[in-house]
Structures are given as C-alpha cells and as structure tokens.
Amino acid sequence: MSRSILAAVLLCSSGLLAPALAQSYVQVEALPNLREAEARARAYGSELRNVNGFRLSTGWYALALGPFANEAQARARLLELRRAGIIPRDSYVSDTRPYGQQFWPVGGAVTAPAPQPEPEAPAVVEAPAPTPAPEIDETPRQARASEGLLSRDQRKELQTAMQWFGFYKAAIDGSFGRGTRGSMAQWQEANGYPATGILTTRQRGELLDSYQGALAELGLGVVDEEQAGIEITMPIGLVEFDRYEYPFVQYSERDGSGIEALLISQPGDADTLFGLYEIMQTLEIVPLEGERSKGRRSFTLTGQNDEIHSYTYARTEGGYVKGFTLVYPPARADEMARVIEIMQDTLVINEGTLTPDLSDEAAQGVDLLSGLDVRQPKQARSGFYVDGRGRVLTTADAVESCGRVTLDDSIEATVTATGDGLALLEPTTSLVPLNYARLAASIGRLRSPVAVAGYSYEGQLQAPTLTYGTLQDIKGLGGEQELKRLELASLPGDVGGPVLDMTGAVSGMLADHDAQGRALPGGVKFALKASVLATFLSENGVVAAASEGGPRLAPEDLAVLGTDMTVLVSCWD
Structure with missing residues (x-):
C-alpha cells in the first residue's frame, strides 16, 4: 500500500477526512396541486434530466433539481441555469429537510433522501467556489438598439405575451x-x-x-371547421371533437380537463341571432347568474355558479349566425378569460353552415336542445292577469319553496302575498298584458257550461288550452262554501287557471283540492269562487275589475280571451 493511500485510510478512519454526506437541491417551483406540479415537471423534464418532485408539509408540491453532493455544486448549477433563463430567477438552494413523499419521476423513491447523521469530528471540506459575477446581457442603450431591429409583428407579439x-x-x-x-x-x-x-x-x-x-x-391551435364554415383558435389540448348536432359542433373535455366547447353555425339574420340568444339561456351550461349583452349584430352571454362558468359569443354576418360557447370550472376562470379573448379575436366566418338532421328522432325531446340539457322548472302551473300592471293570481302551491318564479318562462316575478290557498305575483319588469280578468258577479247556474284556460301540458305547448265542463255544485263535497264543484277533464298544469263562464267573466280559479286521501272520479274538480278571489285581491291592494255581463261569446272568441289573460307560472330551484 502506498504512503498516500495509507495516509488517506488513516485520516478517514480517524474522521479527519470524512466525505461530505449532506445532499442539496435547487428548488425551482412550488405548486398548489399535484396536477399542475406534474405538468410543470414534464415541462422541465424536456430540458433537464434531474427533475424531482416532492410533497411539502404545507400541502404544496415542490419541483427540485438534484441531488447534488454539496451546497457548492448546487449553487453553481443554480447560477448557471438562472443566467441561461431556464429556471425562474427566484429559484434557490435547499437541503432535504422540507421534502416529504416523492411524486416525480413516476416510480422514483418513495421519500426524499433521509438526512445523514452529523459526523463525530469536523469534516475536511473544500472551500466553496467563489460566486461568479453576474453576466451582463445588454445595457439599456444596447437593448434599445437591438429592439430597433424588431419588425412590427414582433413588437405586437411582445405586447401579446x-x-x-x-x-x-x-x-x-x-x-x-x-x-x-x-x-x-x-x-x-x-x-x-x-x-x-x-x-x-x-x-x-x-x-x-x-x-x-x-x-x-x-394546447391552443387553429381549428378549420369546414363543415360549419368556422375558423378559430381554441384550446385543442383540453377538448376533443365529439359530434355534430345542429346548430352546434360539440367538443367534450379531454383527459379530465373539465373544459367543453361548442361552435355555433346556422343560417340566419339578426332575428335568428336574437332567437338563439333566448334559447341559449335555457341550457344548463349557461347558468342564470352572469352578465348578458346584446348589440345590433352580436351578443355575449356569461353564466356562473359554484360548479361551472360559461361564455357564449355569437354574431350574424353574410347571412350566417356563428359563434362559440366555452364551459369551464370556476378554478380556471383566469386562464380561460385569456382563452376567450383569443377565441373571440380569431373567429373567422367562412361560407357554409351546419344543416339540421331531421332523421334522428330518438335524440329529440322537449328537455333537449341538440343533445344538450335544457333547464327545466320544478313544476309549472297556470295563473292569470288581474290588472293592467301585469299582476298575476295563481295557487299558493304553485310557488311554494321556489328559488325563483317566472311568467311565460322568461319574465321574472316575485311573490308579494299568499293566503287562502292563493298567491299574488308581480313581474320584476314593466308588463302590459293583452287582457286581464273581470270577475263574475254571480256564482253561476247549476249545470251551466264553464271553461278553464290553462297550460294543461305544463309549458310543452306555447299557448294555453281551453277545457270545457259544467258547474255541478256551488259548494265542495264537504260543504266548503269557498269552493264549487265542476265536472271537467283538466290536467295538473291547468291548476291556477281562470274558470270562465260563457260570457268571458271569471267565475273562479281551478284549485288542486285535497280530497283527504280519497280517490275521486276523474272528472271531479274544484274551483275557488270569484268572491274569494276578490277578497284576497282587495286585502292585498288590488281592485279587481267586475264583469259587466254581456252576450254569450263564440267559442273562438272565448279561446282568444282565455289565451290573452292566462299565463304560465314556473317554479325553479
């Protein structure tokens, strides 16, 4: 054994030349969730070979380069990479103490390297290399000179970045x-x-x-959708083509991104555009909260709730209506705001549109629009206007436990009074009805014909229907004086609708009377008397108009009167 080797052995055995066991890392980033951390680890891994990911005690996820044999090596590598612009300028040297379970690379060690015990005697270590002076890139004068060589497009690109x-x-x-x-x-x-x-x-x-x-x-990229006649830049790394279903090209989420998109394409003009504006607001993917705006030839819709946000933009140009909808989780709102700007700025309307496929009957329904869920109320009943201000009378059951109430689907209303099984509604916007109720002065003659105007099918039809019957008794089966009994083939959607005599006077309101668990014959129905309606309205500041009587109306005239005064009352969560 040579003298130098023997000396080294003796020094090591005595602890005077113990190797440095502490390991160091260059921490480059910390991310709040695992998904983002893994994505950033892949990005760094394309440039660097020694990328590690560890969970921190704070719940965040750290990305670190290493390990290095000692702090000096780690610091030299830190300066080298920072000068090259490969890692952030706030990167720093760290030891292993903050690092817990390792998540990157996949299949790596379960935990970060355990701290080594302190040596019994001070280790002989080399003095750290002097920190190199920071490299000068360009002086401001040189930077301005190099800047002067940029083209206008290059300057725009810097502004865009x-x-x-x-x-x-x-x-x-x-x-x-x-x-x-x-x-x-x-x-x-x-x-x-x-x-x-x-x-x-x-x-x-x-x-x-x-x-x-x-x-x-x-994954932003240009999509040239020839069938729809649309060219647009969109996040194709987050969505993937699903199907065509007029008037939409539908893109579903990719790899659990939570992002969905629609491209809108149909022939039409401004009337078509604003029809689409109303229809889009019935979809579940357009929550009720959010700003809405309409211009002369375009519109925007935003929707927000705790589960999703969405943004819709459409415009009419050259005989077409085209645009897009982007749906995304609230947590991604900031980055999607920038994506929306890009999509709106890059939307190009080309020749051609989607055309409806009328052969797919199985996919059609009142609760679907081109395969998308349409927002549905909890229940829908009937009501009728009682004055020229557009106030509406309906049953209390129709508006019980509602998050919101609408008239004819689109007009918001508030419940201003309830009692005696009745509810008074007032529209939140100015409304002038085509007609309103005139209450009959008399109860009516037994066996006389009556008609109920109501939304029998709870809004599936666009107008109320008129159902004919007869007045069977001027009180309820239990002797209730506020009720009268009818023989009528009505449906649940008719409840709350006006009961008309043949002169067009409102003799009552169709009620959903509780028969106390008894199953009555199908044609047995009940109505609250006009006198009960008049008292309730008077107590709540509405002076009910009285009918002046008159001749018997033709069936078609009675139908028009019932249609003009009857309104669909919808109860929503």
Whole structure:
C-alpha cells in the first residue's frame, strides 16, 4: 500500500477526512396541486434530466433539481441555469429537510433522501467556489438598439405575451409608447430584473418562451371547421371533437380537463341571432347568474355558479349566425378569460353552415336542445292577469319553496302575498298584458257550461288550452262554501287557471283540492269562487275589475280571451 493511500485510510478512519454526506437541491417551483406540479415537471423534464418532485408539509408540491453532493455544486448549477433563463430567477438552494413523499419521476423513491447523521469530528471540506459575477446581457442603450431591429409583428407579439401574463392592458398595436414601457418595467420587476422599461434580447426571449410554454400547456391551435364554415383558435389540448348536432359542433373535455366547447353555425339574420340568444339561456351550461349583452349584430352571454362558468359569443354576418360557447370550472376562470379573448379575436366566418338532421328522432325531446340539457322548472302551473300592471293570481302551491318564479318562462316575478290557498305575483319588469280578468258577479247556474284556460301540458305547448265542463255544485263535497264543484277533464298544469263562464267573466280559479286521501272520479274538480278571489285581491291592494255581463261569446272568441289573460307560472330551484 502506498504512503498516500495509507495516509488517506488513516485520516478517514480517524474522521479527519470524512466525505461530505449532506445532499442539496435547487428548488425551482412550488405548486398548489399535484396536477399542475406534474405538468410543470414534464415541462422541465424536456430540458433537464434531474427533475424531482416532492410533497411539502404545507400541502404544496415542490419541483427540485438534484441531488447534488454539496451546497457548492448546487449553487453553481443554480447560477448557471438562472443566467441561461431556464429556471425562474427566484429559484434557490435547499437541503432535504422540507421534502416529504416523492411524486416525480413516476416510480422514483418513495421519500426524499433521509438526512445523514452529523459526523463525530469536523469534516475536511473544500472551500466553496467563489460566486461568479453576474453576466451582463445588454445595457439599456444596447437593448434599445437591438429592439430597433424588431419588425412590427414582433413588437405586437411582445405586447401579446405581456398581455397574456397580465402586465399589458392596452391595444396590440406594435407601438412601444409609455404604456408598453411601463408594462415592460412591471414584467422586469416581477422577474427579478432592473426595471428599465427596455427589454434586453435575453429578456425578450425569456418572455416569449414563457408565453409559448403557457400556450403549449393549453394546447391552443387553429381549428378549420369546414363543415360549419368556422375558423378559430381554441384550446385543442383540453377538448376533443365529439359530434355534430345542429346548430352546434360539440367538443367534450379531454383527459379530465373539465373544459367543453361548442361552435355555433346556422343560417340566419339578426332575428335568428336574437332567437338563439333566448334559447341559449335555457341550457344548463349557461347558468342564470352572469352578465348578458346584446348589440345590433352580436351578443355575449356569461353564466356562473359554484360548479361551472360559461361564455357564449355569437354574431350574424353574410347571412350566417356563428359563434362559440366555452364551459369551464370556476378554478380556471383566469386562464380561460385569456382563452376567450383569443377565441373571440380569431373567429373567422367562412361560407357554409351546419344543416339540421331531421332523421334522428330518438335524440329529440322537449328537455333537449341538440343533445344538450335544457333547464327545466320544478313544476309549472297556470295563473292569470288581474290588472293592467301585469299582476298575476295563481295557487299558493304553485310557488311554494321556489328559488325563483317566472311568467311565460322568461319574465321574472316575485311573490308579494299568499293566503287562502292563493298567491299574488308581480313581474320584476314593466308588463302590459293583452287582457286581464273581470270577475263574475254571480256564482253561476247549476249545470251551466264553464271553461278553464290553462297550460294543461305544463309549458310543452306555447299557448294555453281551453277545457270545457259544467258547474255541478256551488259548494265542495264537504260543504266548503269557498269552493264549487265542476265536472271537467283538466290536467295538473291547468291548476291556477281562470274558470270562465260563457260570457268571458271569471267565475273562479281551478284549485288542486285535497280530497283527504280519497280517490275521486276523474272528472271531479274544484274551483275557488270569484268572491274569494276578490277578497284576497282587495286585502292585498288590488281592485279587481267586475264583469259587466254581456252576450254569450263564440267559442273562438272565448279561446282568444282565455289565451290573452292566462299565463304560465314556473317554479325553479
């Protein structure tokens, strides 16, 4: 054994030349959830070979490069990568203590390397290499000179990148004025550079690389949908084509992204556009909360609830109505706001549209629109106007435990009074009905004909129907004086509708009377008398109009009168 080897053995055995066992890492990022952390680990892994991911005690997920034999090696690598712009400027050297379970690379160690015991004697270690002086990229004068070589499109691209990260709010015009300079300074400060307001060549490269990386994560790409006549940039990395179902090209979520999209394509003009505006608001993918706006030839719809957000934009151009809907989780609202801007800015309307396929009868239904769920009320009943202000009378049961109430599906209403089995509704917007009830002065003659106007099929038909019957008794089966008994083949949707005599006077309201568990013959129905309606209205500030009588109306005239005064009352969650 040589003398030098023997000396080394003796020194090691005595602890005077113990090897440095502590390991170090370069921590580059910490992410709040595993999904984002894995995505970033893949991104770093395309450039670097020693990427690790560990769970932190705080619940976040750290990405770290290493391990390195000692802190000096880790710090040298940190400076090298930071100068090259490969890792963030706030990256730092860390030991293993903060790191818990390892999640990256897949199949890696279960936990981070355990801390080594302290050596019994001080280890002989080499002095750390001196920190190299930071490399100078360009002076502001040199940066401005290199900036002068940029084309207008390259300048626009820089503005677009700063806009994406929230630093730039003005128009993308390629002009580097005071606003652009201020945005550049903000970006420099946020990324650890001196805030000169003039990006160096390296900084411009870093900004654009970050921007392209963000776009790559979303998978933004151009879709040329020839069948629909639409060209648009959309997040094709997050959605995948599902099917055509007029007037939509439907894209479902990809790999659990939670993102869905529709491309809208149909022939039409402004009337078609605004018809679509109303229809879209009935879909479950357009929640009720959110801003709505209509222009002369376009509209936007936003919808928000605890589960989904959505944005719809459509416009009419060249005899077509085209646009898109983007549906996404609330947690992704910030990044989707930028995607929406891109989709709206890049929407190109080309020749041709989708055409309806009338052969697929199985997919059609009142609760579906092109395969999409239509928002449905809990129940729908009838009511009728009682004055020229558009106030409506219906049964109390029709509006019990409702999150909101609508008249004819689209008019919001509030319940202003209830009692005696009745409810008074008032529209939240100004409303002038075509006609309203005139209450009959008399109870009516037994066996005389009556008619009930109501939405028998709970809104499936666009207008009320008239159901004929007879007055069988002027009290209920139990002697109830507020009721009268009818012989009538009505349906549940008719409840709350006006009972008309043949002159058109309202002699009562069809009621859903509780028969106390008894199964009555199908044609036995009950109505609250006109006197009960008049008392309730008077107590709640409505002066009911009285019928002046008159001749018997023709069936078609009676139907028009019933249609004009009867309204669909819908109860929603």
